[in-house]
Amino acid sequence: MKFDKILLDHGSGGKISHSLTRDLLLPIFGNPILDDLNDGAIVELNGLRLAFSTDSYTVDPIFFPGGSIGDLAVNGTVNDIAMCGGNPQYLSVGLIIEEGFSLEDLETILRQMAAAAEKAEVTVITGDTKVVPKGAVDKIFINTSGFGIIPDAVRVGSTRAAVGDKIILSGTMADHGATIVTQREGLSFESAVASDSAPLNHMVARMFAAGPQIHVLRDPTRGGVGTALNEIAEKSAVGIRIVEEAMPVKKEVAGICELLGFDPLYLANEGKLLAFVAPSDAERVLEAIRADEFGKDAAIIGEVIDGRPGQVVMLTRIGGQRIVDMLTGEQLPRIC
Secondary structure: OOOOOHHHHHOOHHHHHHHHHHHHHHHHHHOOHHHHOOOOOEEEOOOOEEEEEEEEOOOOOOOEEOOOOHHHHHHHHHHHHHOOEEEEEEEEEEEEEEOOOOOHHHHHHHHHHHHHHHOOOEEEEEEEEEOOOOOOOOOOEEEEEEEEEOOOOOOOOOEEEEEEOEEOOOOOOOHHHEEEEHHOOOOOOOOOOOOOOOOHHHHHHHHHHHOOOEEEEEOOOOHHHHHHHHHHHHHHHOOOEEEHHHHOHHHHHEEEHHHHOHHHHHHHOOOOOOOEEEEHHHHOOOOHOOOOOOOOEEEEEEEOOOOOOOOEEEEEEOOEEEEOEEEEOOOOOOOO
C-alpha cells in the first residue's frame, strides 16, 4: 500500500512504520551499518567497537505515574545502546520547547533527566535548545543521542538468533502503554498502574557476566513484544514459538487491555528487554535478570524453532496455535 502523506500509523513501529523505513529511508541513506536496523548503530573507530543511538520523545502526557518525558528520554537512549551490547557513556540532549511553557515544569523535567542519568551512570555532555511559537509544538519535545563502548567478546544483533535459543522477557508486558492510555482517558482503577521506564544497562552487564552466549537483545518499545519478535524473526530468517501462559502481564494491565480492546503484546514497554540466549546459558542469564531490581518478573517465554522462517507462533492457553503478526495500525500515538 502506498501513501502520499504521512499518517500517525507511520510512527507506530508496526507494518506501516517499517514500510516507511524500507521504501523511503533505506533507499536514500542505506549503507551496511544502517541496513542492519538494530536499536542503534554498531561502528568501529580506532580499534574500538561503539554503539551509537538517537531518539526523539513526544509522549503525551509529559508527566505520568512512574516517570516523565525527561527520564523516558534518558532511559530510552541508554537502553538502545545497551541493546547493541554497549556500555553507555555519554548523552546529548536537544530540547524543542513551546513558547509559554512553564519554567517550573521545565526544571522538573531537567532534574528528572539528571536523576535518570545518574542512575544509569551516564553523563550529559552537550545539547541544544530551541523555542518555537505557541502551537508550533505541543509543550516540549526532547531528543537524546548517545554512545557506548561494546566489549570485545560481545556480539549481538537482530540477525543472530539461532535455532534452539531460549527467549527471555525481563518482566511484565505493556506497563508503559497501559499507564499512558489510562492517563489520557482519565481512568482510575483500584490497583494503580505505572510506567516501567528504567535503565537496563546494568541488567545487561549482569547478563553477560552470567552467560556470554546472548545472541539478540531488543527492548520492545513501540509496537510491543509482538512487533519486536517479528522483526527478529524476519531479520534472522528463523521461526519463533512463544507460549501464552508464560507471558508475564500484571492483572490490572490485562484488565485495562481487555476493557479498552488492546492486546498487551502490542503495547509499548520502556523498561523491559527481550534476550535470545543459547540453551546452555539460558537459566543462568534468567537468574541474573531476576537478581536485578528491574527484572524480578522475568520469564522464558519461548524459543527459536527450525521451520516457519520469519513467523511468530503462539501456543495459546486452550492448546491451539495462532500467528502473532507485526502491529498493524496505530494503537496509541505519542506513546514515547
